Amino acid sequence: MKIGILISGRGSNMVALVDAVKSGEIPTSEIAVVISDKPNAAGLEKARERGVEAIVIERRGRTRQEHDAEIIAKLKSLGVELVCLAGYMRLLSRDFIEAFPYKIVNIHPSLLPLYPGLNAQKQALEHGARVSGCTVHFVDEDLDAGPVILQRSVNVLQGDTLETLSERILEQEHLAYVEAVKSIVTGAKASIA
Ligand code: GRF
Numbered sequence: 001m002k003i004g005i006l007i008s009g010r011g012s013n014m015v016a017l018v019d020a021v022k023s024g025e026i027p028t029s030e031i032a033v034v035i036s037d038k039p040n041a042a043g044l045e046k047a048r049e050r051g052v053e054a055i056v057i058e059r060r061g062r063t064r065q066e067h068d069a070e071i072i073a074k075l076k077s078l079g080v081e082l083v084c085l086a087g088y089m090r091l092l093s094r095d096f097i098e099a100f101p102y103k104i105v106n107i108h109p110s111l112l113p114l115y116p117g118l119n120a121q122k123q124a125l126e127h128g129a130r131v132s133g134c135t136v137h138f139v140d141e142d143l144d145a146g147p148v149i150l151q152r153s154v155n156v157l158q159g160d161t162l163e164t165l166s167e168r169i170l171e172q173e174h175l176a177y178v179e180a181v182k183s184i185v186t187g188a189k190a191s192i193a
Helices: 012-023 042-049 064-077 094-099 120-127 162-185
Strands: 002-007 030-036 054-056 082-085 104-108 131-138 148-155
Touching (some): 012 042, 012 082, 012 162, 030 064, 042 054, 082 162, 131 162, 148 162
Parallel strands (some): 002 030, 002 082
8 A cells, every 4th residue: 555644743643654664564554655745845855765765845826725735746646545634733725634534543642532722742741641542543624533543551650741741652653553554454453434
């Protein structure tokens, strides 16, 4: 399956997916492209170091729809069948979602539906949660609300800071994202549509 990955920053989840495709853990797949909306995203170089085409498509004052149209065109021209959002900090337009129905997935650092939106780990700490984690889900038009593919939980420990909790959740994110994409690629969770 041809996979496209969208990032805006560090790209550690993207690296986990790229490495899992390369090692064959995610079988019969290819990372066709990594696209960032931010020219300075650290993940771009990490993708290139791994031999993956990595390009920037900035919004540059365009509407969300116009920006997305360029991204959709690039993904379609490469034959991308599955889009993985990996720290992509933009909401997708309806056009984007309709171009890849139930073929767009996202990773979020909480056990959704708890703590959607920004700063999910901080929300968990401030709420006094004893357990948090991460969620891989299909993307639909509602923020962080599409059908769940899988979740991994993480205990919140006494004395956890934002950094320590985020780091432990991130380790689980990498495992969860690889497992979820593998299940989609192998047909275990082909589509809910
Ligand atoms: C991760 O915590 C992910 O769950 C969230 O944004 C962060 C991206 O990190 N959506 P990275 O760029 O994958 O390292």
